[in-house]
Amino acid sequence: MPDPSGPSGPSGPSGPSGPSHGITTGAVARRLGVSPTTVRSWDQRYGIGPAVRADGRHRRWSPADVAMLEEMCRLTASGVPPAEAARAARAAQAVLPGAAPPEEPRETAPRRAGPGGGLPLGDVRQECRGLARAAVRLDGPAMEVLLRQVLAEHGLVTAWEEIMAPTLHAVGRKWESSGDRYVEVEHLLSWHVSTALRRGAVAGPASPLAPVVLACVPGEQHTLPLEALAAGLAEQGLPTRMFGAAVPAEAIDAAVRRSGPAAVVLWSQARSTAHHALARHLAGTSFGVRGARTAPLVLLAGPGWLGRTPAPGTARPTGLREAIAVISRLYGEPAGGVTA
Structure with a gap:
């Protein structure tokens, strides 16, 4: 196994996926509940990107970079325009304390309010929070990707009982407690969950x-x-x-x-x-x-x-x-x- 602590020779880093190089765009998108396209768009449009790129081309997200994206997600989910949210996220990154090891990017910054996009989730799986954030952002592509992944990785029963149903219940509770807000979130989430379930119920x-x-x-x-x-x-x-x-x-x-x-x-x-x-x-x-x-x-x-x-x-x-x-x-x- 290559040593992740430094170069392995004159050719450069020990491997682009080594821990010292952070995590990929796809991995960070799954953790945050947004689509990879959204992450790349934020980088290109607003400069919300990694400080270091492996081989000068491939994005690799450090704990501090992930913390900045978390702040971007939190702000946009609360209604802040993306350009303004990006400025605030970059400013917040400048004063963040040292980060935790790359293997635990969700813990690299102090916990912020609304880790599930402001929904009352409680103690749930990480995938549940990602699905909630994607729902609040009305990010259909991210929801589709996340639902496919949880069904493939956990199976139908666990995916429903521990991820889909808790997220649906949280959206319903938010809707009931906030007047007419979040109705669109519930409808879009329900449609994507239904689509994922029906895909798995194809008749033989x-x-x-x-x-x-x-x-x-x-x-x-x-x-x-x-x-x-x-x-x-x-x-x-x-x-x-x-x-x-x-x-x-x-x-x-x-x-x-x-x-x-x-x-x-x-x-x-x-x-x-x-x-x-x-x-x-x-x-x-x-x-x-x-x-x-x-x-x-x-x-x-x-x-x-x-x-x-x-x-x-x-x-x-x-x-x-x-x-x-x-x-x-x-x-x-x-x-x-x-x-x-």
Whole structure:
């Protein structure tokens, strides 16, 4: 392994990716929740760039450079015009104390307010903060890149439970507490999350297995949790039929009778939309040939169902992981890598 502390010979540095040379533009963009194009644009337009470039060409960001970009992100996310934010970020860099080692660029400067773009995130994964910052900046390309990465690196269940859902909840809380602000942030973030989930829920070849019916109860518009479940079931090779938001009770009943599902998942976000009579009715619905008739398991998904004991033939999973495990067991074996 080359010595990162200095030149390895007359040819120059020990390698452009060595710690003493900082991190690449792509790496710093992922950490900050912006696109690499945005980082390069800030460098070209406003001089928010690295002090040293490897071989005079490739950008390598030192801890101090990353701290300057963090300040730029914080200011622009709060509404400061980019040119003015750049001047302030450069001025702040001039008085920053010594930085931490390059391996920990997020800790090189004192923590500033609003590390997630001003959203109430709490103690969450670093990727969650990056996604939040990209959402507040309305940076669609960065959100798409980040979502692809977290799904590839962590898998659907962890990506949803520990990154996507916490960020969506934080945006929702910010919207509720700030009047009409951040509505556009929630809509754009939701659209990108939905796109990422649907990309993972692409239907496979026709399956002889009974499908899983997924639907929001009448009056319920929140579909993203069901989209996450559809993607998770697709990973297990299980067929689904997604009916989306606010499905009338009569339509859900017709869909169940026509498709003969192994399970029906009803999503309710609030107690005001929980339709207990519909759940009981579907749990008692049987189909199939005489002598071998069967009924679907009805999963009551979402916080709207809390407060009542589940009726016979129904189950109330506590989250995405458990829902996938419960449904997978209906098909004869547990989901690979997913436990309740």
